[in-house]
Amino acid sequence: MALVPMKDLLLDAERGDYGVGAFSVANMEMILGAVRAAEELRSPLILQVAQIRLPYSPLPIIAPMMLAAAKNASVPVAVHLDHGKTLDCIAEALELGFTSVMIDASDRPIEENVRLTKQVREMADRYGATVEAEVGQIGVSEDGKKEGERIYSDPFEVKRLKEETGVDAIALSIGNAHGLYKEEPRLNFEVLKKSRELTGMPLVLHGGTGISDADFKKCIQGGIRKVNVATGTFMAVEQAAREYAAEDRRDYFRMSAHMAELAYENVKKHIRIFGSEGKAE
Ligand code: 13P
Secondary structure (H helix, E strand, O other): OEEOOHHHHHHHHHHHOOOEEEEEOOOHHHHHHHHHHHHHHOOOEEEEEEHHHOOOOOHHHHHHHHHHHHHHOOOEEEEEEEEEOOHHHHHHHHHHOOOEEEEOOOOOOHHHHHHHHHHHHHHHHOOOOEEEEEEOEOOEOOOOOOEOOOEOOOHHHHHHHHHHHOOOEEEEOOOOOOOOOOOOOOOOHHHHHHHHHHHOOOEEEOOOOOOOHHHHHHHHHOOEEEEEEOHHHHHHHHHHHHHHHHOOOOOHHHHHHHHHHHHHHHHHHHHHHHOOOOOOO
16 A cells, blocks of 8 residues: 555545545644544545645654654555645655645636646656646635635636546645635536536536535545645634643653644544545555
8 A cells, every 4th residue: 555646535535536635734633633534434545635734743843743643543644745836846746755846826817827737747747746736815824814805616627638638636725725714615507517518627616615415425426536625624623722731640651642642633534425435445
């Protein structure tokens, strides 16, 4: 099993009609929790870290940890750079051994998005790595801090990006958002349907935290093959620290184990919803 190109997981998901969870990690507890959940449920897994988080989890340190966890796992695991914004960062992730990278040029005009995505496609091909790109604007930045305009993906631009770059997966903006939703998310399934009809390719849903089980399932039926979850795990681990702090004990290792446990619970819950349980064999 172990470290695999993300494309392999997406193609298997395509054949089996399920979604693969891409879980953001920031430290060892989150990595341990995610891998434990995937192994227990015999599910494929994507471990990812976003460029914007690297000031907290430096790539040269978190990358070897993610890769080692993948190599030692008894299920297939892809290691992915989420929201790559600069070619330098993407090059570094590829050189470190990531099996997948995202180029997020969704804030640029489509011509520019195509040009940059093509460049990343060429870089990734030298490593046999998978490439994810994005069309439309999800509205809230990956760290939930910067709120911009939400622009739904234009399915014709999704088609154009696919055809002109040969990218493996495309993330859509269909009313999803990173971080916590201020109100109940209302997804635009028409955009998903049209994008899928025009491309027939694996599509990606960002902003997983806060999406209902029913909407996750509907998205997966509509061709979403990679589902990103970050905030839910970060909150679970923070909650673990709070619960520990409320106790009258001092034992770092118990706290660390509790953090890994709550990360595990969150990942496990999502793997079950995405339908990838038992698909590792
Ligand atoms: P959430 O933080 O909303 O789960 O979104 C994760 C994500 O899409 C990472 O790119």
